[in-house]
Amino acid sequence: QSALTQPRSVSGSPGQSVTISCTGTSSDVGGYNYVSWYQHHPGKAPKLIISDVSKRPSGVPDRFSGSKSGNTASLTISGLQAEDEADYYCGSYADRYTWVFGGGTKLTVL
Amino acid sequence: EVQLVESGGGLVKPGGSLRLTCATSGFTFSKAWMSWVRQAPGKGLEWVGRIRSKSAGGTTEYATPVKGRFTISRDDSKNTLYLQMNSLKTEDTGVYYCATGGGQYFDLWGRGTLVTVSS
Numbered sequence: 001q002s003a004l005t006q007p008r009s010v011s012g013s014p015g016q017s018v019t020i021s022c023t024g025t026s027s028d029v030g031g032y033n034y035v036s037w038y039q040h041h042p043g044k045a046p047k048l049i050i051s052d053v054s055k056r057p058s059g060v061p062d063r064f065s066g067s068k069s070g071n072t073a074s075l076t077i078s079g080l081q082a083e084d085e086a087d088y089y090c091g092s093y094a095d096r097y098t099w100v101f102g103g104g105t106k107l108t109v110l
Numbered sequence: 111e112v113q114l115v116e117s118g119g120g121l122v123k124p125g126g127s128l129r130l131t132c133a134t135s136g137f138t139f140s141k142a143w144m145s146w147v148r149q150a151p152g153k154g155l156e157w158v159g160r161i162r163s164k165s166a167g168g169t170t171e172y173a174t175p176v177k178g179r180f181t182i183s184r185d186d187s188k189n190t191l192y193l194q195m196n197s198l199k200t201e202d203t204g205v206y207y208c209a210t211g212g213g214q215y216f217d218l219w220g221r222g223t224l225v226t227v228s229s
Contacts, residue, residue, distance in 0.1 A: 003154060036215035038155070044221060045114070046155070046207065051215040089155050091216070097171045099212065101147070103154035 004029065004090055004102035011108040017078040020105045022090030023071060028100050030071035034093035037066055037075045040104075041086045050075060077107070085109045112136035112218055114208050119223030126198050130223060132191040132208030137218070139189040140164065145212035146182060146193050149222070150204040158182075158193070160212035175201075198227045 005023040012018040022029065022037075029035055037050035048057055050066035053073065063079045073092070077084055090102040118130040132144070143166065146158040159172040161182045170182050181194040191208050205224050209216040 003156075006154075034214045038216070038219075045219040046209075046216075047219070048215055048217045051217070057217065091155070091157075093214065097160075098173060099145075099157035099160075101155040101157060 002100070004092060004100055006088075006090060006102035006105045008103070009106045009108065011110055012077075012080045013110045014080050014082065016080050017076060018080065018107065020075045020077075020088055020090075020107070022073040022075070022092075022102050024073075024092055024094075024100065025071055028092040028094035029068065029073050031095070032093045033068070035066070035068055035073040036091050037064075038089045038091065039084075039086050040089060046089070080109050082109050114210070114218060114220035116206060116208050116220045116223035119206065119225045121226045121228065122198055123229055124198060124200055124227055126227070127194070127196045128198065128225060130193040130195070130206055130208075130225070132193075132220060134189045134191065134208075134210075137210070139184075140186040142210045143212050144182075144184060144191045145209045145216060146180075146191075146206060147209055147216065147219075148202075148204045148206045148225075150201070153204070156204075157212075158206070161191070195225070198225075200227050203227045 035053045038046040040046040053068045054066040094100045145160040161170045179197045183192045205222040207222045210218040
């Protein structure tokens with residue numbers, strides 16, 4: 001199973017919005033509505049921020065939103081804050097009861 | 111407070127074995143599907159495998175690179191998840207995370223334990 005494709009890095013100034021894409025295939029992203037996003041500050045536990053394409057778990061600010069079109073999912077972070085600087089990973093359920101993740105995107109808040 | 115704490119990582123030679131442990135608390139472990147996810151140095155996350163709750167059959171699935179070499183098990187009486195890793199290869203080097211879920215998403219994660227496979 002090939003990894004999902006994410007941009008290696010994105011950046012934005014405080015208050016701006018950024019969007020991170022996650023491209024897969026019809027065997028994963030395009031075939032299931034089980035795309036999730038994780039925020040990871042190095043050295044800490046990864047944190048679920050979006051499940052099932054666009055659902056926000058309790059406690060996650062509504063500045064984080066997710067969507068999907070075809071084989072590409074997207075995470076949008078609006079009103080950027082300094083604490084949003086982290087690595088972001090998408091993950092998708094895939095064929096034959098497996099999972100696949102993206103290579104990760106480093107978000108820099110300028 | 112929910113906690114997942116991985117342990118058992120370390121340095122091992124190629125071909126060797128290691129058993130990782132994930133001690134949990136703060137949630138009903140016996141009802142949870144549990145997964146292992148790893149991250150090689152400088153790389154993204156990689157799903158390793160999953161074990162269902164016993165009520166869902168207790169069955170396991172594995173990623174192709176580890177199938178036949180790694181085994182996930184659980185002890186619901188101890189709220190503990192295990193990952194037995196045999197025939198280790200240098201490409202198995204990385205931080206190993208345990209996480210709840212693996213059905214629709216992975217909702218709670220530990221901080222990970224580092225495994226280094228090197229001669």
